[in-house]
Amino acid sequence: MTWRGTLTLVLLVAAVITGWSVWQQRAEPTATVTASTRPSYLLHDFEVVALDGEGKESMTLRAPKLAQNADDRTMSIQTPLFLLPDKDGQRWEVRSKTAWVAADNSEVRLRGDVVANSPPGAQKPSTLKTEQLNVFPDKNEATSQVLVSVTAPGSTMQGVGMWADLADKRIRLLSKVQMTDDPKRR
Template identity: 55%
Template sequence: MNWRLALTVVLLVAAVVSGWSVWRQRADDTAMAPDQGRSDYVLHDFELTALNKEGIESFTLRAPLLEQHPQDRTITLDEPLFLLPERGGGYWQARSRTGVVTADHDEVRLRDDVRVTSPEGNPRPVTMNTEQLNLYPETDIARSDVLVTVEQPGSTIQGRGLEVDLASKRYTFKSQVKQRYVPTRR
């Protein structure tokens, strides 16, 4: 999964949309002072599918609002939902209340009620809950420095700080790790 490529596609689409909008409105422009609080571009209720180099879906992003800010060039997202395809079929879902893409597009910060769930129909469904998760697309790494809870049938693991290698799907807790086993009934 190449997050850098996907974020580049998001920015390219946004640049095309904003350029088209400027071209349509140039006849109506007047000599007005620029509004420093206004976004470079805004997308409402959108779905964006990013493809990798081979033209295969890398991820799909759905959100009610995306805005790029002219002062710091960051992109903010309201209630983003990332759908990440799995090789065996189905989609991992990563959602949060807010999200920020840094100006250099090398980090995605999901904040407030972050929830990641495995594809539906998975024989061992996994749910991860935290208040913040940082994704680093270029290195396929996800990190959190706060409390994270990972639940699977029969076990719950909780710890402070988490690093996940998205390519290998291996995760490491950093401290205060607690694990609870709950036998499943058959």
């Protein structure tokens, strides 16, 4: 065998070994999981009345747009108005820039310019303002971890963090509480 034949044979064996080695070390294709970006449904300019387990109204929602996430069944809402009934059947009015609703409707997260007004004609009318408010309709409770301002005739209270019992119309500020009292405005 000539040197050319030997060199060709060596190069051929090296090419086969290299090809086999590359084939064995190839990466497994990775499965690409993509979350759907399309909602399962959209509502425009709507009103929804949600009922509790006993068939009573737990909340009413009015908004210009609602989108349900197809993956986890949560909802995002633009400029919602929530009407939350108290134990007397009167309704708190709660507004915000956006809202997120859990798939089981057990929690509503309101964000941006949140304003909650006590029912019209309430004995002690009050207005609550904050940037974040979490509402739990089944429990008739609301919480916040940020600055909250509560205004009633003749007084203003501010604090960081809040817990509210919407049925009994009780609000408790949790820390850094300040109160301004103006008896003339009552």
